[in-house]
Amino acid sequence: MTMANYVAFNAQRVIEYVNSLIDSKQCDFFIAGQNLSAYEFGDGNLNLVFRVSDEQNNSIILKQALPYARCVGESWPLTLDRARIEAQVLLNHGAICPKYTAKVLHYNHDYALTILEDLGSLQILRSAQNNAQQFPKLAQHVATYLSHTGFYNSDFYLAAQHKKALVKQFTNPELCQITEDLFFSDPYIDHERNNFPAQLAPQVKALRDNPVLKLEIAKLKANFLSNPQTLLHGDMHSGSIFVDTNTTKMIDPEFGFFGPIGFDIGSFIGNLLLNYCAQTGHIEEFVTRRNYQTHLLSCIVETYNLFEQHWLNLINTKTVDEALNNDAYAQYFIKNVLQDAIGYCGAELIRRTIGLAHVVDIDSISDENTRLDVQKQTLALGEQLIINACSCDTKDAFFSLLISQLN
Ligand SMILES: Nc1ncnc2c1ncn2[C@@H]1O[C@H](COP(=O)(O)OP(=O)(O)O)[C@@H](O)[C@H]1O
Numbered sequence: 001m002t003m004a005n006y007v008a009f010n011a012q013r014v015i016e017y018v019n020s021l022i023d024s025k026q027c028d029f030f031i032a033g034q035n036l037s038a039y040e041f042g043d044g045n046l047n048l049v050f051r052v053s054d055e056q057n058n059s060i061i062l063k064q065a066l067p068y069a070r071c072v073g074e075s076w077p078l079t080l081d082r083a084r085i086e087a088q089v090l091l092n093h094g095a096i097c098p099k100y101t102a103k104v105l106h107y108n109h110d111y112a113l114t115i116l117e118d119l120g121s122l123q124i125l126r127s128a129q130n131n132a133q134q135f136p137k138l139a140q141h142v143a144t145y146l147s148h149t150g151f152y153n154s155d156f157y158l159a160a161q162h163k164k165a166l167v168k169q170f171t172n173p174e175l176c177q178i179t180e181d182l183f184f185s186d187p188y189i190d191h192e193r194n195n196f197p198a199q200l201a202p203q204v205k206a207l208r209d210n211p212v213l214k215l216e217i218a219k220l221k222a223n224f225l226s227n228p229q230t231l232l233h234g235d236m237h238s239g240s241i242f243v244d245t246n247t248t249k250m251i252d253p254e255f256g257f258f259g260p261i262g263f264d265i266g267s268f269i270g271n272l273l274l275n276y277c278a279q280t281g282h283i284e285e286f287v288t289r290r291n292y293q294t295h296l297l298s299c300i301v302e303t304y305n306l307f308e309q310h311w312l313n314l315i316n317t318k319t320v321d322e323a324l325n326n327d328a329y330a331q332y333f334i335k336n337v338l339q340d341a342i343g344y345c346g347a348e349l350i351r352r353t354i355g356l357a358h359v360v361d362i363d364s365i366s367d368e369n370t371r372l373d374v375q376k377q378t379l380a381l382g383e384q385l386i387i388n389a390c391s392c393d394t395k396d397a398f399f400s401l402l403i404s405q406l407n
């Protein structure tokens, strides 16, 4: 999608733009007559992120899509429509779960930009977890966010025609293709986008030669391609979550679309497991490391349990479609969602280890041999989760599988 007036902003243009909003009274986040300052500090793969502050240090975030992927450059063109998707997912999810969704203050289609509340007083979950910080409310918050945004955008709640209109509104083919390629295709073929050390070649070859794994990956990809169950966040990794002790806020849903419910919770749990495995390279002292890993495992179990509980409760009390309001169907439905989640979790572990986009949790391990051991562990864990997802009929089966794979 091209936008005739689009221009990529720098700090000066950002200030001019925000001043123009103030002058035309389209902005209630700054008062008139102040000197504004701005700087760019984005560290994500795709977009520009500016912080704009006034003289009293009130601040907002202005995020602008570039017509290409920031991490690769102009050789990877990318639709500006992702800014619309991101703003509209935030508005949709924010209407359902305002407590857990970053607030949109302004959106401009022509410039592919969104102004957001500044969450800079919180921390990005990934950075905090790499410092072994614990967040006792995280599981409860993430489970509530995912189950409520999931349910209220699903066939259980929405009239069929309304749901289909939303599926159309949130059609996001270019960003979905990135996920389709990076999660389900690239890691299992020889592709130039992959990124792993030569020492991992035997493990990678074994994955690619495993027909059982390849079959399960094909099922996960087909389900991702053609199962519009709900409006997903679409990129629920630890870099998309701001936290402090009492607060959790989701940002960055530009990969949002109507897809399989298990994808978001699977990605989230996958990132907790990546951090679990990476701690071998960060916390030397055994008991301290175990304590932190136990906290991560509890967070996974609590998220999974609460997600299931909330979904069953919402289906039971708020379902509008009478034909879907059936206890046996609810049980069947949630079992399938949770099995999907285990598979997507495994796919996240594998793609973050050998694909294009890694996680700093692992890449920052300074000792090469330790890093390699961690990478072998995340590959093996990912493979086992994907292969065994379909036999995890109960939550306990999943928890036992996890514990048997983690040392
Ligand atoms: N609302 C916000 N408040 C404060 N910082 C933010 C906000 N949104 C993004 N950021 C900062 O910008 C970084 C990149 O943002 P993100 O939305 O992940 O960009 P990308 O789409 O490029 O991945 C985040 O890691 C965070 O540091």
Ligand SMILES: CSC[C@H]1O[C@H](OP(=O)(O)O)[C@H](O)[C@@H]1O
Pocket (backbone or CB within 6 Å): 043, 044, 045, 046, 069, 071, 178, 179, 182, 235, 237, 239, 240, 252, 356, 357
């Ligand atoms: C070239 S996109 C790679 C990767 O980056 C996205 O995450 P983010 O924009 O938050 O850094 C997403 O996970 C994509 O798979």
